[in-house]
Amino acid sequence: MGNYYPIMLDMNGKICKVIGGGKVAERKVNSLLGYGCIIEVISPFFTQKLEEYALEGLISIKRRRYIYGDLEGSFLVFAATNDDKVNNECLRECKEKNILINIVNGQDMCDFIVPSKIKRGDLSITISTNGKSPALSKKIRKELEKLYPEEYSEYVNLLGEIREKVKMEVNDINKRRDILFKIINSGIIEKYVGKEIKDLKKELYNLYNKIFIFEDMNV
Numbered sequence: 106m107g108n109y110y111p112i113m114l115d116m117n118g119k120i121c122k123v124i125g126g127g128k129v130a131e132r133k134v135n136s137l138l139g140y141g142c143i144i145e146v147i148s149p150f151f152t153q154k155l156e157e158y159a160l161e162g163l164i165s166i167k168r169r170r171y172i173y174g175d176l177e178g179s180f181l182v183f184a185a186t187n188d189d190k191v192n193n194e195c196l197r198e199c200k201e202k203n204i205l206i207n208i209v210n211g212q213d214m215c216d217f218i219v220p221s222k223i224k225r226g227d228l229s230i231t232i233s234t235n236g237k238s239p240a241l242s243k244k245i246r247k248e249l250e251k252l253y254p255e256e257y258s259e260y261v262n263l264l265g266e267i268r269e270k271v272k273m274e275v276n277d278i279n280k281r282r283d284i285l286f287k288i289i290n291s292g293i294i295e296k297y298v299g300k301e302i303k304d305l306k307k308e309l310y311n312l313y314n315k316i317f318i319f320e321d322m323n324v
């Protein structure tokens with residue numbers, strides 16, 4: 106089994122190729138959508154969803170079997186066919202060309218595996234079991250989705266805004282750290298799920314001003 110290290114890759118403008126057009130390929134394509142990468146899927150057959158994506162221009166498709174050379178120029182490759190021989194041929198091409206590859210039925214050979222993920226705007230939560238139990242990853246994702254609902258994308262933007270302000274206004278790095286943790290641990294954010302973001306914004310800025318004045322008096 107691999108020894109996988111989690112990182113966040115910049116996918117803007119990168120070419121990703123998926124070989125195979127079945128259910129698993131569709132899931133891998135879903136995981137790539139929305140990251141600004143160029144997605145090409147090669148397969149004699151496609152799921153209905155993949156056909157729709159192609160019509161919408163979200164992906165490009167080649168309606169044929171994989172042939173050597175198809176993977177040239179890729180940043181990431183997903184070998185997602187139901188034919189081990191084909192997946193192994195993709196592996197060979199990628200190894201030869203130093204391209205990172207994910208093989209859906211052979212994790213020992215994967216350069217990377219795909220975690221379960223929750224995306225709330227700029228907040229990403231990913232879960233992996235190092236390949237031991239995808240079903241467990243999925244279960245934990247569903248649990249965490251309830252704890253971190255859609256609103257968190259707005260919250261993260263707001264927290265980013267406040268952090269920029271703190272960085273500009275507070276010179277001491279330890280004080281900055283202290284203020285940011287006080288804001289995060291205040292319990293205010295959790296209270297605002299389902300409520301108006303503008304009220305949350307007001308309350309967080311008030312809290313920051315209070316902490317700021319208090320910290321100042323303690324210089």
Ligand SMILES: C[C@@]1(CC(=O)O)c2cc3[nH]c(cc4nc(cc5[nH]c(cc(n2)[C@H]1CCC(=O)O)[C@@](C)(CC(=O)O)[C@@H]5CCC(=O)O)C(CC(=O)O)=C4CCC(=O)O)c(CCC(=O)O)c3CC(=O)O
Pocket residue numbers: 132133136207208209210211212217218219220221222232233234235236237238239240241242243246
């Ligand atoms: C190693 C890995 C390689 C990779 O694909 O990157 C891999 C491999 C395999 N998965 C298999 C089966 C299933 N995979 C899922 C679901 C997901 N699988 C995903 C990732 C990964 N799957 C990587 C490790 C992730 C980790 O570390 O935990 C997720 C997280 C992400 C995604 O696919 O986008 C997505 C959940 C997304 C979500 O909903 O949150 C389900 C559940 C379902 O179908 O509903 C089942 C059936 C139940 C089960 O088996 O647990 C089999 C066939 C086994 C067989 O032959 O029986 C193999 C091959 C093998 O094990 O050899």
Ligand SMILES: NC(=O)C1=CN([C@@H]2O[C@H](COP(=O)(O)OP(=O)(O)OC[C@H]3O[C@@H](n4cnc5c(N)ncnc54)[C@H](O)[C@@H]3O)[C@@H](O)[C@H]2O)C=CC1
Pocket residue numbers: 124125126127128129130147148149150151152169170171185186187188191208209210239
């Ligand atoms: N990693 C994961 O999350 C999981 C992996 N699997 C594995 O993934 C494999 C694929 O599963 P599904 O997508 O459900 O199968 P599927 O049967 O729905 O799709 C297989 C796809 O491969 C394409 N294909 C076959 N030969 C090809 C070739 N020479 N070139 C290009 N495309 C080709 C077919 O046209 C089809 O679109 C399974 O065999 C299983 O081993 C299964 C479940 C989860």
